[in-house]
Amino acid sequence: QVQLVESGGGLVQAGGSLRLSCAASGRTVSSKTMAWFRQAPGKEREFVSLISWSGSNTYYANSVKGRFTISRDNAKKTVYVQMNDLKPEDTAVYYCAVQKNGVIFPSELPFDYTNWGQGTQVTVSS
Numbered sequence: 001q002v003q004l005v006e007s008g009g010g011l012v013q014a015g016g017s018l019r020l021s022c023a024a025s026g027r028t029v030s031s032k033t034m035a036w037f038r039q040a041p042g043k044e045r046e047f048v049s050l051i052s053w054s055g056s057n058t059y060y061a062n063s064v065k066g067r068f069t070i071s072r073d074n075a076k077k078t079v080y081v082q083m084n085d086l087k088p089e090d091t092a093v094y095y096c097a098v099q100k101n102g103v104i105f106p107s108e109l110p111f112d113y114t115n116w117g118q119g120t121q122v123t124v125s126s
Contacts, residue, residue: 001026001027001115002024002025002026002027002029002098002115003024003025003026003115003117004022004023004024004096004097004098004115004116004117005022005023005025005117005118006020006021006022006094006095006096006117006118006119006120007020007021007023007120008020008021008120009093009094009120009121009122009123010121010122010123011123011124011125012086012122012123012124012125013124013125014086014087014088014124014125014126015085015086016086016124017082017083017084017085017086018083018086018122019080019081019082019083020036020080020081020083020094020096020120020122021078021079021080022034022036022078022079022080022096022117023076023077023078024077024078024079024098025077028077029074029077029098030053030074030077031053032053032098032099033050033051033052033053033098033099033103033105033106034050034051034072034079034096034097034098034099035047035048035049035050035051035096035097035099035113036048036049036050036070036079036081036094036095036096037094037095037096037097037110037113038090038092038093038094038095038122039092039093039095039119040091040092040093043092045095045110046061047061047108047109047110048060048061048064048068048081048094049061049064049068049070049081050070050099050106050107050108051070051071051072051079052105052106053074055071055072055074057105057106058070059106059108061108063089064083064090067083067084067085067086068081068082068083068084069081069082069084070082079096081094083122086122086124087124088124088125088126089124090122090124091122091123091124092121092122093119093120093121093122094119094120094121094122095116095117095119096116096117097110097113097114097115097116097117098113098114098115099112099113099114100112100113100114
């Protein structure tokens with residue numbers, strides 16, 4: 001079993017930056033596609049970004065493209081997302097997850113992911 005723990009969230013002014021981390025424990029995730037999702041109050045969970053097991057392929061939601069950068073360090077079993085030029089609409093709880101076996105890469109659907117972490121709150125003030 002894999003456990004994921006997100007960290008790095010906080011309160012930041014619009015235009016600021018944060019770096020979120022997702023640390024994995026238990027079984028290795030080095031061969032797995034990993035993704036970040038977010039969920040704002042009253043809204044459905046939405047895709048943010050994903051990264052292939054090697055880190056050579058990344059995908060972003062249009063809303064964050066050019067501002068967010070996903071990366072991973074398999075030796076540390078950690079996935080990161082660097083978030084720059086944050087906007088109030090980026091306010092949400094951010095979650096990381098592991099893509100399920102058998103899912104065709106890439107997938108932006110929450111249903112195709114498992115081992116969700118507890119999330120970390122990001123709040124961007126205007």
